[in-house]
Amino acid sequence: MSISVYVIRDINMALQINDGKFHLNGIPVPLVGGSVHYWRLDRSLWSQILDKVKEMGFETICTYVPWSVHELARGQFDFGENDPSHDLEAFLFLCEEKDLNVLLRPGPHVNSEITYFGFPKRIVLDPEIQSVTAEGTPVVFPSPPRMFPVPGYASEKFYNEVAIFFDRVCPIIVRHLHPNGCIIGVQADNEMCFFLRTQPYDHDYSTSALELYREFLCEKYTGIDYLNRIYKTNYESFGSIPPPRDFLAKQVDDLPYYLDWIEYKEYYLQYGIKRIADMLRERDVDTLLYHNLPGVSMKPPYNLVKMEEIVDVVGFDLYYYKEEYHKVKKCVEYLSGTSNTVFIPEFASGFIALPLPVKPIMLEDAQFTTVCALMHGIAGINFYMLVERERWVGSPIDRFGGVRKNHFKFYTMLNKLIKRIDYANLTKKSEGILLINRDYARLELASSLLTPIPLIGNITPEQYVNEQALGFDNIIQLEYSLQWDALYHGFGMAKYAVTLGDTQMPLDKLLSYRMVTVPTFDFMTRNVQKKLLDYAMQGGCLVIGPSVPHLDENMEECSIIAKYMLPASGKINKLTINDMTPGNAQFFNGEPVLEVDEGLIIYQTSVGRGSIIRIGFLFPHISEHNQAGLFRVIDSIASAAGLTRLINCPDPQIEVTIHTSNDRQVMFLANTGNSKKEVDLGLAYTDAVIDKVVGPRIRLKPYSVRILEAV
């Protein structure tokens, strides 16, 4: 089954996305809601609890509809017939009575901290449904109170079973779709992520998954001869191609086989979302469909651009501590650059209550990270959870309908603030965009030495990638993320409005930025090379380096960009830029962007109506000891690209964004560090929270954000 592009239907959807914003009944709105799990609350308290939700200023709530909770036996369900708290329809009627919008999440995967993640036990224990590891074993998910084998999303039997549940639940959903009812959006499945076991050679190696792999190859190459030419093999048919179970590449020519496997893993997730989304649509669930990915899901096996060809919007779920500002920033900025709109389907409000050695997320974490999410430009956010329940604590409302005062006060203030600053009509300023280069991100994952350890927490590619050069000038899979990180931190530290994106983005989106920057090495997908050149030709400023690609994704000659670039004049043995010591430096003769004693190390060349800037060296690890050098490099590039600095403040712990709307300008100024800071803005501003004129010197407490409106 191929994954065809989903075409947005001409239906009367309540919730729509226009120009990157949510519109409800045609009016732009910040979609701000929170989760309330009806089945976990005493039905007699539903009304009182929903009133408290409204009292905080929320107009939207969200709930899962867990399969395992409603299924009594195969084909037999309880939607309130046995347990009154399972009466989904009564809950939806009550939401309608209270004029609350609902985002509904019928799974089939719901996690929701339920044993077996909302799948009936009979489903997870069925060998025909289970995902399979490279060693032929089931895939164990180690969550308390029971570890369980995870289902495979290539299993046809799995979808047949889901259909039985959907046949029962979808008619209820359809009866309550806007404009007749309260449901304004439906989530197709939940956190499609190989159950966080995203290592390349872990799973799924079930028979059905391998059939899907071969279908993917057949779609991509159309004929076996073409594949054999690229793989340098002699397979008789697609069916005879064995899946990789380990990274055994030694040279450049070996790579397409492994890179295809990673692309297939992206395809597998898209396939799963499409099957579930199609099943909902086939049952007349004609509303905005969305999906959520876990945390920072910018790299393979996630492919947000492709997933948004299947559902209307894909967001990230964010559960971060106040010390993890950059994770929040990366997630929101990446969505900002890449997605149809910036939606956070789950944002921490409270924390999971299971016997796990994980530090709880406290109110002070949520207060800081929530405003940071606003700072980087969200269009919608759903707080998980607004109401405590079994296995969840630290929300503003407890399960008896009482309030946790400080939490309640914060969310009430937040809703008022969003209205007061007319957040829905603000647009974040972004002059440049830093792209995830999917080619190298795939190589990073393909070369992992740590299969099957889940890539969660703070594991970086540096910790798991194979360190063979594979015939390239640099160890691309090791160096790529270091180059990307240097650019990310550099533009942030120097206070340029640079957002994040992906080489999968279409040209028209790239053209809305004055500058596009992306680390480049020896190879890059042909279409991406062409797209980036077109971007420059049509007036953009493309920033690349340390190498210029001369091969395509099949490792065949492809110098679409290279033919416009200057050859290096020579190598520099030891390059020093202030306190920074870059590696593998070359010097050039061209239009200077940055020249040091050793020579011209960054140059700019005109192409069409735009230009290309070439960085001719490898950034080292960026730390507090080499920031002056990084600042100088970034400032030179930004100046050549025509970017303007938002404020003059080199402190890397101070972050800033500017949002505008007609004649208004709102600045978000954040202190992301653990000590007090003071920033001189040179002008007075009105503080939107305390509604007083402040400045020009602005004091910032540790982990705090000031929202300042130009006077």
Added chain:
Amino acid sequence: MISENPKIMDWSVEQWHNFYQALFHRGTPKTTIAVIHKDNIPIKIIDSLGRSRPNLMDLFTKDQSMPDLIKTIYHRMDVDVVYAISYPAIRNIFSEFSRIIDFDDNYLKQLFTLKDAIINEMGQGILRYPAGLHWLTKLEYNTVKKIFRAAPDNTLVMLTIFGKEEIWTNWIIGIEGGSINLITTIDTLKPGFHSITNWKREYKHITTAVKKRFGKKPIAFFMDNETFIDLIKTKSKFRFILDALSTKRIISKSLPIRYRIMIFLRRIFGRRSN
């Protein structure tokens, strides 16, 4: 030991935070270096800061064994621990675990199955210098099972730790049929109720309130957070508990009779009763 669907509710997130900090955030994290090798040839070396350390490859010579290499790195690099992990070792652990796990087992048994899969690789695919295993590795599932079986059926066990004027952390565990079926805190009695003035006088009120809520008295342990932190730090935990019970640094309520006799004897005869 943990039932399939235990009720886990009404935790005070602040109390949980306190408990987490005391258990898992003590001291400076250990510095480590890990050598990933294939057929005894290092293919990657990383440190606990997440950095690749290719320069350490130079310490390897062809005739050198892995134990010698990690010993050399340990002495040269001034780190707490050095590991050598053979390339298939991690996959072996996952595969072995996936093969032997019983999905009908309780969670603790499943964890012990995982522990056994890891231990099988220790000394084989995973080497450590200096040698030494965490005390948990020596703990057997049957020992834990015996402890749970020792609790009378349909029992509540409560641990309350006091700060100066507050309940620092409180946990109420329900055990039925040898399995935990409830994990809750004092928030289940009265959300947000944490203040207290003199715990040695007021602790009885907590026991009474728990009895009123659940219909039975819990086997309860009360102490201040300094005692709790000392307990966490000490290596001989059982002896510490007995000493603290006999000197009333820890106060217990509703202990089964055999434990009460043991504590009484200890109070009379001191350590000689061991």
